[in-house]
Amino acid sequence: MTDDVTADLPSLGLGNIIPARLVLLAPIPLTTGLFFCLESRLEHQEGTSVRPVRALDMYLILSSAFLAFALAALLEMTGGSHHSLAAARNVLFFVGLLLIFRPVLGQGTSVLPMAWVCVVFLTGYRSPRDPYPWSIIPEPLGAVHAWIGALGAFGLGTLFHFFVSSRRGL
Numbered sequence: 001m002t003d004d005v006t007a008d009l010p011s012l013g014l015g016n017i018i019p020a021r022l023v024l025l026a027p028i029p030l031t032t033g034l035f036f037c038l039e040s041r042l043e044h045q046e047g048t049s050v051r052p053v054r055a056l057d058m059y060l061i062l063s064s065a066f067l068a069f070a071l072a073a074l075l076e077m078t079g080g081s082h083h084s085l086a087a088a089r090n091v092l093f094f095v096g097l098l099l100i101f102r103p104v105l106g107q108g109t110s111v112l113p114m115a116w117v118c119v120v121f122l123t124g125y126r127s128p129r130d131p132y133p134w135s136i137i138p139e140p141l142g143a144v145h146a147w148i149g150a151l152g153a154f155g156l157g158t159l160f161h162f163f164v165s166s167r168r169g170l
Contacts, residue, residue: 003011009121011128018128020121024137025066026087028113031094034064035102035110038161052163054154061099065092089150093136096153099161 006019008123072088075081094113102109106160115139125134131138 011125016128018121018125021083023081023083024086024090024117024120026084027091027094028117030064030068030091031113032097032110034095035098038102038106039073039110051108058158058162061095061161065095065154068092074114078166083141086139086146089141090137091148092154093146095151096150096155099157103160103164126154 005022007022008017009020010016011018019164037060041053068088068091069085072081072084075084081087094116097108097112097116105112118136119133120131124138125131133139133143133145136146136149
């Protein structure tokens, strides 16, 4: 993962192109993989299980977030990427979005992170290097509002998963 790899993408709001960092796409495989792990279940067997399935799911969610930050810290320490901690923050944001919308959208929720990235690339910039605050993912590591948004989405998503989960009867 290198910091200087960009792709020139169209922007509807600006009427021209923006140089988008490809590191913004790094959280998508992890969050999509986590989502499909949470969705692959044997509903009847888990409904009668003596194992705490929701607690195990929560452990999977939290360990995925920890893994993202551990890998990001390793990349930061080795000098591999200066945007890796921001990418780990974006993992929190995407996981939160997935968990919030999962009870409503079901498996369709899996496209939400990529849809968010597309919306941000198309409409999320005031100028080629100045994203709107709502876009969260292209914001630099020190952007407090991006951390508040990511942590808020992750916290709300874990609450939704625990209390409003699509896992019926558990």
